[in-house]
Amino acid sequence: MFKTNNDLMFQARKGGYAVGAFNTNDLEITQAIFKAAKEEKSPIILAVSPSAMKYAGPRNLVAMAKIATEETGVPVAVHLDHGTEFEHLVSAIQAGFSSIMYDGSKHPYEENVRLTAEAVKLGHAVGISVEGELGRLVGTEDHITVSEREASMTHPDQALDYVERTGIDALAVSIGNAHGWYKGKPELDFKRLEEIGKIVGDKALLVLHGASGIPDEDIRTAVSLGITKINIDTEIRDAFRRGVEGFMKENPDVIDPRKFLKPAIDEMYKIVSGKIKLFGSSNAATDYIAEVTGRAV
Ligand code: G3H
Ligand code: 13P
Ligand code: ZN
Numbered sequence: 001m002f003k004t005n006n007d008l009m010f011q012a013r014k015g016g017y018a019v020g021a022f023n024t025n026d027l028e029i030t031q032a033i034f035k036a037a038k039e040e041k042s043p044i045i046l047a048v049s050p051s052a053m054k055y056a057g058p059r060n061l062v063a064m065a066k067i068a069t070e071e072t073g074v075p076v077a078v079h080l081d082h083g084t085e086f087e088h089l090v091s092a093i094q095a096g097f098s099s100i101m102y103d104g105s106k107h108p109y110e111e112n113v114r115l116t117a118e119a120v121k122l123g124h125a126v127g128i129s130v131e132g133e134l135g136r137l138v139g140t141e142d143h144i145t146v147s148e149r150e151a152s153m154t155h156p157d158q159a160l161d162y163v164e165r166t167g168i169d170a171l172a173v174s175i176g177n178a179h180g181w182y183k184g185k186p187e188l189d190f191k192r193l194e195e196i197g198k199i200v201g202d203k204a205l206l207v208l209h210g211a212s213g214i215p216d217e218d219i220r221t222a223v224s225l226g227i228t229k230i231n232i233d234t235e236i237r238d239a240f241r242r243g244v245e246g247f248m249k250e251n252p253d254v255i256d257p258r259k260f261l262k263p264a265i266d267e268m269y270k271i272v273s274g275k276i277k278l279f280g281s282s283n284a285a286t287d288y289i290a291e292v293t294g295r296a297v
Contacts, residue, residue, distance in 0.1 A: 112134065
């Protein structure tokens with residue numbers, strides 16, 4: 001039913017595009033993501049964080065994804081985003097996720113290596129792909145010096161050691177990217193990304209987190225340098241809020257949730273659809289959809 005991140009990202013690498021990993025927490029966000037994937041005939045990664053699992057229940061999210069996958073015919077991976085505890089990994093696997101991320105980036109290096117290697121053993125034992133993170137994604141709200149910023153980034157030589165010792169399938173890089181909105185223009189270190197790609201690009205697939213608010217031309221550069229998975233959450237949340245807020249301003253007395261959630265789905269759909277086009281994955285699933293649905297698309 002679901003693809004693994006490896007399945008989708010290897011195809012992306014061959015095709016020179018990236019697959020969007022879009023965070024979901026509920027039915028409305030899931031619907032918006034699948035509507036965009038279907039219309040763009042694109043593979044997608046449905047990203048679910050530990051707090052999303054807590055909010056909605058991992059099995060509910062998987063059940064929704066299963067139905068939407070059947071109905072749309074697009075290739076989908078359901079991926080645990082930023083699992084920081086082993087219980088997150090186990091809950092995701094038990095619920096039927098097809099890929100997991102173990103984020104040990106808060107730990108000292110050796111501890112990150114040890115824990116990530118354990119996560120890889122667990123994921124590979126059940127046939128799913130595993131993403132790890134090296135370097136820290138510094139929050140946009142963190143006030144840090146230039147040297148602290150440097151220190152938080154992924155070091156190319158250390159990346160090689162990390163990939164070889166952990167056996168991860170995909171590596172989330174820290175090159176100046178951050179979660180949430182950027183204060184000012186993001187300054188991504190593309191030289192570093194290029195170096196990481198040269199050193200580990202044939203050993204691990206590369207992932208860019210914190211992509212909301214990164215200018216389109218920088219996203220294209222990142223893809224050209226080997227990024228095959230790009231994570232978007234903040235722009236979807238913002239669209240959700242904008243949709244509800246816009247409707248409620250015009251219709252302050254409406255209490256039917258279906259009325260105010262529909263514009264939220266529409267706004268989120270526009271964001272996801274735009275990102276799919278930008279990442280270059282539109283029409284990448286055409287043959288696959290034709291095969292699984294038995295219809296030319
Ligand atoms: O990077 C994390 C994602 O944006 C998910 O955030 O933990 O608030 O669900 P969350
Ligand atoms: P944004 O906050 O930039 O949307 O990043 C999402 C992300 O990296 C989820 O793991
Ligand atoms: Zn992230």
